[in-house]
Amino acid sequence: MPRRPEGPPPPPVVARVRVRFAKRGRLRFLSHRDVARTFERALRRADVPMAYSAGFSPHPRISWLGAAPTGAASEAEYVELALADHRQPRALGEVLDAALPAGLDVVACAPATATPLAELVDASHWWIRLPGVAPTALAAAVEALLARDLVEVERVTKDGHRRFDARQAVVLMVCRAENDTCAILDTVVRHTTPAVRPDDMLTALCVVAGLRPSVPPEPLRLGQGRLLADGTVADPLMPDRDDAERLVGRIDA
Amino acid sequence: MSGQSLFPRLEPLLPRVRKPVRYLGGEGNSQVKPWDDALVRWCLMYPDAYEVGLPNQGVQILYEILNEQPDVLAERTYSVWSDLEELLREHGIPQFTVDAHRAVGDFDLLGVSFATELGYTNLLTALDLAGIPLYATDRDERHPIVIAGGHAAFNPEPITAFVDAVVLGDGEQAVLEITDVVRAFKTAARPGGRTELLMRLARRGLVYVPSFYDVDYRPDGRIRAVTPNRPGVPARPAKHTVSNLDAWPYPKAPLVPLAETVHERMSVEIFRGCTRGCRFCQAGMITRPVRERSIDTIGEMVAQGLAASGFTEVGLLSLSSADHTEIGEIAKGLADRYEGTHTSLSLPSTRVDAFNVTLANEFSRNGRRSGLTFAPEGGSERLRRVINKMVSEEDLIRTVSTAYAQGWRQVKLYFMCGLPTETDEDVLAIAGLAREVIRAGRRASGHRDIRCTVSIGGFVPKAHTPFQWAAQASHEVTDARLRLLRDAIRGDREVGRAIGFRYHDGRPGMIEGLLARGDRRVGAVIERVWRDGGRFDGWSEHFSFERWEKACVEVLEPLGVSLDWFTTRERDEREVLPWDHLDSGLDRDWLWSDWQEALRGAELDDCRWTPCYDCGVCPTMGTQTQIGPTGRILLPLVSTGPSRPGGSSGPSGSGSPGRSADAAAS
Numbered sequence: 001m002p003r004r005p006e007g008p009p010p011p012p013v014v015a016r017v018r019v020r021f022a023k024r025g026r027l028r029f030l031s032h033r034d035v036a037r038t039f040e041r042a043l044r045r046a047d048v049p050m051a052y053s054a055g056f057s058p059h060p061r062i063s064w065l066g067a068a069p070t071g072a073a074s075e076a077e078y079v080e081l082a083l084a085d086h087r088q089p090r091a092l093g094e095v096l097d098a099a100l101p102a103g104l105d106v107v108a109c110a111p112a113t114a115t116p117l118a119e120l121v122d123a124s125h126w127w128i129r130l131p132g133v134a135p136t137a138l139a140a141a142v143e144a145l146l147a148r149d150l151v152e153v154e155r156v157t158k159d160g161h162r163r164f165d166a167r168q169a170v171v172l173m174v175c176r177a178e179n180d181t182c183a184i185l186d187t188v189v190r191h192t193t194p195a196v197r198p199d200d201m202l203t204a205l206c207v208v209a210g211l212r213p214s215v216p217p218e219p220l221r222l223g224q225g226r227l228l229a230d231g232t233v234a235d236p237l238m239p240d241r242d243d244a245e246r247l248v249g250r251i252d253a
Numbered sequence: 254m255s256g257q258s259l260f261p262r263l264e265p266l267l268p269r270v271r272k273p274v275r276y277l278g279g280e281g282n283s284q285v286k287p288w289d290d291a292l293v294r295w296c297l298m299y300p301d302a303y304e305v306g307l308p309n310q311g312v313q314i315l316y317e318i319l320n321e322q323p324d325v326l327a328e329r330t331y332s333v334w335s336d337l338e339e340l341l342r343e344h345g346i347p348q349f350t351v352d353a354h355r356a357v358g359d360f361d362l363l364g365v366s367f368a369t370e371l372g373y374t375n376l377l378t379a380l381d382l383a384g385i386p387l388y389a390t391d392r393d394e395r396h397p398i399v400i401a402g403g404h405a406a407f408n409p410e411p412i413t414a415f416v417d418a419v420v421l422g423d424g425e426q427a428v429l430e431i432t433d434v435v436r437a438f439k440t441a442a443r444p445g446g447r448t449e450l451l452m453r454l455a456r457r458g459l460v461y462v463p464s465f466y467d468v469d470y471r472p473d474g475r476i477r478a479v480t481p482n483r484p485g486v487p488a489r490p491a492k493h494t495v496s497n498l499d500a501w502p503y504p505k506a507p508l509v510p511l512a513e514t515v516h517e518r519m520s521v522e523i524f525r526g527c528t529r530g531c532r533f534c535q536a537g538m539i540t541r542p543v544r545e546r547s548i549d550t551i552g553e554m555v556a557q558g559l560a561a562s563g564f565t566e567v568g569l570l571s572l573s574s575a576d577h578t579e580i581g582e583i584a585k586g587l588a589d590r591y592e593g594t595h596t597s598l599s600l601p602s603t604r605v606d607a608f609n610v611t612l613a614n615e616f617s618r619n620g621r622r623s624g625l626t627f628a629p630e631g632g633s634e635r636l637r638r639v640i641n642k643m644v645s646e647e648d649l650i651r652t653v654s655t656a657y658a659q660g661w662r663q664v665k666l667y668f669m670c671g672l673p674t675e676t677d678e679d680v681l682a683i684a685g686l687a688r689e690v691i692r693a694g695r696r697a698s699g700h701r702d703i704r705c706t707v708s709i710g711g712f713v714p715k716a717h718t719p720f721q722w723a724a725q726a727s728h729e730v731t732d733a734r735l736r737l738l739r740d741a742i743r744g745d746r747e748v749g750r751a752i753g754f755r756y757h758d759g760r761p762g763m764i765e766g767l768l769a770r771g772d773r774r775v776g777a778v779i780e781r782v783w784r785d786g787g788r789f790d791g792w793s794e795h796f797s798f799e800r801w802e803k804a805c806v807e808v809l810e811p812l813g814v815s816l817d818w819f820t821t822r823e824r825d826e827r828e829v830l831p832w833d834h835l836d837s838g839l840d841r842d843w844l845w846s847d848w849q850e851a852l853r854g855a856e857l858d859d860c861r862w863t864p865c866y867d868c869g870v871c872p873t874m875g876t877q878t879q880i881g882p883t884g885r886i887l888l889p890l891v892s893t894g895p896s897r898p899g900g901s902s903g904p905s906g907s908g909s910p911g912r913s914a915d916a917a918a919s
Contacts, residue, residue: 034512041563045563
């Protein structure tokens, strides 16, 4: 007979907390799996009373939101933790931050609300530093991109090449200048399937205007959340704003 | 300026390479110490990819021991993958440490740990990238002292041109004594330069300095003699043996990588050495005698390591873990302590013994019982007597029946092919054994949903073992026997589908054999292969047998020797072996007589439970077997209340733990 786990089922979930954390500096090279592994070990070191799944190989109940790609820094990654015991979110955030390596930093920690986290997030705000790219060149490329309705890009996935449109997801795109030789692509992108990532946006700029940075770009996610009427995104850990403020259409820069 | 971080130059290259996380450092419990505060600076290397090298216990132990010294700094480096190697060359960035990204060439010492001979080409890549001349003779005061260690270093002759010194045996004390010599030498403003430093190290018996010994060859290619070429150095440099493992409870704070590695767990070594006497096993021969860690120290290391790391699995390491005299108490004590904490325990390297199933049950009390692994090594009883692996078919069937009856679904069996005196029939006997295992499992479990996996690799004779004189089977013979076995298993209608078969191509084993029993002439083969692009020879996607074969033809044949001469040739008793001048403690006459006993199929008992059979180690090294039982048990961990269970590193030295966890109870 196949064995079944003995003993009582795992303790129930009594609370859920949401954590906003940053992925900074050299730790931007962590993949999502690296982040998840490091997080799980930090939760154990910090003695956070996680709730576990049932079965023969129980796992701590952690729900991740779409992660910033390997190589991209972020000020706004989100995760929801299911707890088997009550903890003050603020205190939990502090012990977790102390247990995480420098560069994975807890920014905020709040009790979960009734609305699922995933429903509070539909867009990301990216700030992509482009060393070696003149702002004038980027500005021209952005203009060319926004002039189109559709820009197909190709990405190599493990299932082969995949072609999709990178234009429709772009809500807002602005060229900023750090100096004459370093442009910044400031953009808000709606979360679509597949997700349009920073490298897809750069591919799109290359398709429309031949923009090819000679130095690796430095993408940074500044925020993610619900897209608001003014083109900004609302932090999902902040109290819900009125739904009327949510953006229905699309605005172009 | 020396000791500066190369990270600003490295960082722009990282988006262009595979798995940049390999090069970041920042592991939990890693350390970055100020360069200028350190008097002696060590760079430790494991010459393989980061994910393989990071979990290595030897490097972690030395790293922690050295960094505990206030005026010593130790950092780590690993082999860079070929994509980054290319970029480093293009941008003129040297081999760097992962801790503070300092140039390896800036350190006083570069210690390289060789678990396998297949890391030799990677040593050359690292030296070359570091700007350290490949040949020890071309180095001067600006370059680090390059020291090899690890099991493969018990025959370092193939790499003697590339290293300055070799440490044999346990590194814990040796590394501190070497540090003392280097500290005194630097403090005295380096009198006599590099040669004097090496001389001081050699004179004190700390290291083997190959350049202080000359090798003479006979016209037929065999070695005539290896002799010191200067006074004051030992005729036979000897291995180091740590005699009280409880005094060296390292690693105390295991490194916690950010990247995924080959072992996603922490390890606690429960004893060192093995006297089971398996004749093929180099590790068992060179790490004698058996020295157990006490149950208290083991309990403390597990508790401290888990609190400091957050790992969810602990492996209790040794060469044959179930042989610890108190393994039952350890297993029960740890299983009790960690029940309900989502911490799993594992026992690698167990023998075929029903008791081990009981242990495994203890370790999987409420977890999945997926697979158990046993290593009969030889398919027939006769062959198992030759290799002194005393397991009868009856033992094996009884053991696996117990396992299947208690809910284990899969049994993995390890074997070797190409053992001395082996015939086709011996290898085909594996199929018969596997069939009996499945039949017994179906009877014991009462259902057909069970599996057995046969995993088999080619045998490579190693230095300092009774098989050091044996002819290695050619890869053609090994491959042919493995095909026969595969066909026999697949053709078995009754059980064939329940048996998995995993085997390895025999060719890498030939090169491992060349490097394992080679002499100084093989160094030029390694260099030729490396210049021809050889890297990561332990990785099947990188290994090229043709490249090695070609280099052997070009380099060895003009000297009247060959790949076959080094591998498939049996040696006679009088032949001077390339490692005879290195003292592992084993008496050469005993090794030879054990080899003769092997050929007669005579077994030898373990000296832990039967009288000493004079292998020579204890009297030569002044050591003795240290085993329990202590009669103590592990008590439950006492909760420390709401505060966090010590994320910081634990008590230093062998002091008592912060919690009253390990009190004696006898």
